[in-house]
Amino acid sequence: MKGLRPFKLPLDKLISKDVKRAVLFILTVFLFLSAATACVPTGKPLDVAQDKTAAPVEAPPAKPAEPAKPAATGQFNVLNSSVIPDFPGKLLFNLKAENGANITDIRLHYTVVDREAFARVASEVFIEFTPGASIDVQWPWDMRKTGGLPTGAIIEYWWTLKDARGNQTETTPAKINFDDKRYAWQSITENNVTLYWYKGNQSFADELMASVQQALVRLADNTGAHLKKPVKLYIYANSRDVQGAMIFPQEWTGGAAFTEFGIIFLGIDSSNLEWGKGAIAHELSHLVVHQMTFNPYIEPPPWLDEGLATYNQGALDATFVGALKAAMSSNSLSSTRSLSSPFSAFPAQSYLAYAQSYSLVEYLLTTYGQSKMLELLTVFSEGSSYDGALKKVYGFDMDGLDTAWRSYVARRYPLTKGIIRPLPLALIRNSIEPAGITLDRLARVRAERRS
């Protein structure tokens, strides 16, 4: 999400936080991405891949044997087609219609409009009802069963009906904004980013927007990457409000990112402003990298995606430098090839993975520059393999990068024998996490493979 990627509060001290996070990510992403293929309690869902330009199915022409009969579509009188949103858990679809003959078949079709995908997928729900000349049916989309959608998601829906004579019609597609209406949102827009907030004055929003723009400029300067499509950033007043926007929130959830929708939401107030700015920089980087490399085959390796996001937050936090030095001194650095798979959920390995990713990106940027990184992202957008992309742009594969980087990092962080020791695990666990790095890569990758 490509998918839902919640991250923790900055001061989370829970020992088992990463495990919890992984579980939540996997659960929420799995559920969320199941939304377009919603299981329904009373009907039979069916995914139908549709061309974006596909026109609604037209009713068959009236039979020549019955010339007096009006056009098939004219025989249905749709009295009400509506949907009642109940964010974040439910959408209730309603249809009221009548026909001279018994209505025998009703299907609801819906699709999430602004989710990035190569093929538009519409879900079809077979409505169970008693056939009759007049029908009044409802279908609840219960997101506790299918996974939630972010505030700002747009759903398009339409109905198809058939009568006993074989006539059929299709209602004009309508759109519903699934918005979090618990708050009176204000918004400001600048350079493809719309920032929504409801608590705090204009200068609070302006300060956050300024940090958004700085993060985008920093990313563009370093990598040449930029937003290709608009994104939305929802600033909730606190983590409790954030959790109210989620189907299955955890007590440590401080925000979430939906890369396929280009939507981030975070709980930020004056007490965690700096954390919030870091989280924004990190998450925006993921959205930009996603937009720059989106293809139906493969996503960039985790070390590159997380490395760019962490690098975009600024200098590497001392805790991460410590993790890196400790691994160097104990000769336990991970291979670049292993960092091309989802990161470990265990705190110590996770910190090292982020630290190494940062350092790998730092090495590539400081040694080969912006243009090569942009080239690398472009090659990935063509669906290239990890080794193939590196070889094409830099002339070495993952193992070659590993060798070159180890020599670089040894120069970057010269070790003094006897001074560097592995960090105590408790210190790693209890340190304040830099913003946004608590995202679960495993869940993301799994989600992407499912989508």
Ligand SMILES: [Zn+2]
């Ligand atoms: Zn990340």
